[in-house]
Amino acid sequence: MKTEVIKAKARKIFYSNEMVGYVFAFPFIFGFICFSLIPIITSLRYAFTDFSMGNKTIELVGFANFKQLLGDEIFLKSLGITLKYVFISVPLKLIFALLVAFVLTRKTKMQVLYRSLYYVPSLVGGSIAVALVWKQLFARKGLFNSVLADMGLGTINWFGDQKLALYPLILMSVWQFGSSMIIFAAGLKEISPTYYEAARIDGANTFQSFVNITLPCLSPIILYNLVMQTIQAFMSFTQAFVITAGGPDNGTMMYALYVYNQAFKYNHMGYACAMSWFMLIVMCIITLVIFKTSKSWVFTESGD
Amino acid sequence: MIKKLLATFLTASLILGVCGCANSSGQEQSGGNTSSTDTVTEVDPSEPVTLRMAWWGSQTRHDITVAAIELYEEQNPNVTIEYEFYDFDSYFTKLKTLVASDQVWDIFQLGGNFPEYIDKIYYMNEFIDNGTIDVSDIPESYLKITQDTSGNQIGLSNGLNTYGIAYDVDMFNEAGVPLPTDNWTWDDYKNAALKISEATGHYGCSGLASSEFIAGCSTYIGQQGKVGEYSFFNLDLTGMGFDDAQMLTPYIQMRADLINAGASPDAGAEMEITNIENDFLVTGEAAMTWVAVNQFPTIYDICKEEGRNLALATIPRVSANGPAGSVIQSSQMLCVSQDSAYKAEAAKFIAWFQTSVECNQILNGERGIPVADSVRAALEKNLTEGQQIMYDYVTLVGTFETPEKVNVLSPDGQDEVVDNYRNYIQQVVSGEITAAEAADKTYADAENLFK
Structure with a gap:
């Protein structure tokens, strides 16, 4: 009698709608727990130890790693460089993505083709291959320098000068504007054409309607893109790793690259974990600031 | 509400179950490793043995090393060697992750930076003493360049270098x-x-x-x-x-x-x-x-x-x-790993790699001037111009x-x-x-x- 009740209950659970959801979500949940959550929690523990990958003994060192951060010149320099990279590359990328998306909303037969073309750099952008191409383009005898030389302007030592070296990397990030562009394009479609009609009747030109209609209506999407791109920019690693290896004189030592060097090259995994957690806090603060200020510039149609 | 709780519980136990499996198998493996550290068992010659090997270097080195490995497999049909090769930096990044997970390759290449990995190196003295490998062809002074200060044979040198x-x-x-x-x-x-x-x-x-x-x-x-x-x-x-x-x-x-x-x-x-x-x-x-x-x-x-x-x-x-x-020093050496299940077999391969004339005719001194007398004598007969300059210089x-x-x-x-x-x-x-x-x-x- 009892077993039948249990059986009935079990059947109820297995055939319920929720179960289907859990089964389908299982691969993600499994991956998230094993490859994100557990490493994140262990890294928090390592941040308070002197753990290194070659050495099996782990000693608790309290806040020593965090104290060391404050006195580490390269750490402070890499933090500055990363902030500079984020503050220049993210706005440029968003402006560029929005302009291209705006131009491409005009109904032409080629629209789909153009969108796909502009999206390609984002597909291949994170790869080593493109980074290597970039390295060649800006090399001493690369394409950019030969063009400059042919125009009689003299060559530029892109990666030899620490003031210049970051800009090719920023340019590469801006060039990968595709994913923000697609999101902007989708947002632009949602804006009701009646607004534009009304504006035209009132005599507004394209620029005026862009500033007074498009930007406010698109502001929630701008916020989304801004947050996502900022986080992504803080984590950028491949370009600096492949193109400059952090040089010259740590002029392109991105934060993530320095974390990698400390963890895998210099064997200070504990210190690297502490750095990662410090970055998490910095990113939280910046995201929070963006959200707080967003109330004053993000327009929601429901209004308040 | 109860249903929801149950569902959550079920999912959770499912995940824990999977993790549990992974854990127990991991323990078994590490248990196996520690026991093999204590006793090195002789392998029956017919029993299939799989050795993992890795090195760093240029494309030329990769090509000739793979050719040498294939020759060894041909001569020792029971041995299969799974090889990996990297550039210098990636090699050590990979090695560090393997050290952390106790899965270092059976045979691995190290240079003057070996002190960092000393815990993972299985000294070769035992195999030299009990005759598993024959290194009589290598002069004492050249065995010394890959010994630590207390005379432990860390590995066998791939060649002389400066x-x-x-x-x-x-x-x-x-x-x-x-x-x-x-x-x-x-x-x-x-x-x-x-x-x-x-x-x-x-x-x-x-x-x-x-x-x-x-x-x-x-x-x-x-x-x-x-x-x-x-x-x-x-x-x-x-x-x-x-x-x-x-x-x-x-x-x-x-x-x-x-x-x-x-x-x-x-x-x-x-x-x-x-x-x-x-x-x-x-x-x-x-x-x-x-x-x-x-x-x-x-x-x-x-x-x-x-x-x-x-x-x-x-x-x-x-x-x-x-x-x-x-100073004249060892270019790099091959070492036996503590994590290896077939340490004797790994040592045999290393000895063959450094002392076999046939093997070194393929390797052709690319890792440095060979340390074994017979190998050096054999290679000296037909040196290229570049190699001649290198020999004279050393x-x-x-x-x-x-x-x-x-x-x-x-x-x-x-x-x-x-x-x-x-x-x-x-x-x-x-x-x-x-x-x-x-x-x-x-x-x-x-x-x-x-x-």
Whole structure:
């Protein structure tokens, strides 16, 4: 009698709608727990130890790693460089993505083709291959320098000068504007054409309607893109790793690259974990600031 | 509500179950490892054995090593060797993750940086003593170059090696600069580089940044005072081998001067050199470069094809009559891993790799001059021109007066010191700090390794 009740209950659970959801979500949940959550929690523990990958003994060192951060010149320099990279590359990328998306909303037969073309750099952008191409383009005898030389302007030592070296990397990030562009394009479609009609009747030109209609209506999407791109920019690693290896004189030592060097090259995994957690806090603060200020510039149609 | 809870519970237990499985199998594995550490079991010759092996190097090295492995598999049908190869940096990144997970390759290649991995190395003494492997063909002195100070056989050397400067003879002649002599000095070196860059518009000297620290900076210390008075790190690798940081200053100043004069690549140009095969000497844009001499035959052949003529010069000295500072050392060695389930089989392969004439005819001294007598004798019969120059050079360096004991090892964490040292030079170049400050900082960084 009892077993039948249990059986009935079990059947109820297995055939319920929720179960289907859990089964389908299982691969993600499994991956998230094993490859994100557990490493994140262990890294928090390592941040308070002197753990290194070659050495099996782990000693608790309290806040020593965090104290060391404050006195580490390269750490402070890499933090500055990363902030500079984020503050220049993210706005440029968003402006560029929005302009291209705006131009491409005009109904032409080629629209789909153009969108796909502009999206390609984002597909291949994170790869080593493109980074290597970039390295060649800006090399001493690369394409950019030969063009400059042919125009009689003299060559530029892109990666030899620490003031210049970051800009090719920023340019590469801006060039990968595709994913923000697609999101902007989708947002632009949602804006009701009646607004534009009304504006035209009132005599507004394209620029005026862009500033007074498009930007406010698109502001929630701008916020989304801004947050996502900022986080992504803080984590950028491949370009600096492949193109400059952090040089010259740590002029392109991105934060993530320095974390990698400390963890895998210099064997200070504990210190690297502490750095990662410090970055998490910095990113939280910046995201929070963006959200707080967003109330004053993000327009929601429901209004308040 | 209850349903929801149950569902959550079920999902959770499912996940825990999976994790549990993974855990228990992991434990079994590590348990197996520890037991095999204690007793090395002889393997029945018919039982299939799979060994994992890894090394770093150039494409040429990968090709010949794979060919040698295939030959071994042919001769020992029960052995399968799974191999992996990397460039230098990736090799050590991979090795560090394997050390952390107790899964180091059965046979792995290490250089002077072995102290960092000493916990993972299974000494080969046992196999030599009980006759599992026969190393009678390798002279005692060459076995010693891969022993630690207490006589443990860390591994077997892949070959003899030393540093030198490869140079383009025609570029020296074109600029009217006298060719290097066996005891030329750093001043001669600097003048040659400056004159050549002025006369030809090419770099006077270039080089892989990773070689420069050991071949240049660290050798520079050993060249001062009497033979064996100073060394960069001390002999038992517990501290510095010199007291006055300012001993480094003239060298750092010279490096910065050469870069400022355009006679040596700056940081941007240096990034374009990724391995010896695209060094500026090889591409015809520089007159000199640092080499570990086992690299010389390869670049000699490449340049020969383009009608250019390379030669080997000694590392310049502080004074013409002073110590040379160069020593003959092991290029790299192959080691048996603590994590291996077939340590005896791994040792057998390593012994074969270093002493078999047949195998070394394929390897052809690419890792350095072979240590086994019969192999060296066999290879000497048909040396290429480049190899002949390398052999003569090693013989020459062997005649230099060397201290009784030398330390060619790198302490744990040296990478960070070298990276910082290169940045300090760039700061001297840009005028941010003086050479004297760079010397102080480098010394402090190095000293910090032992605290």
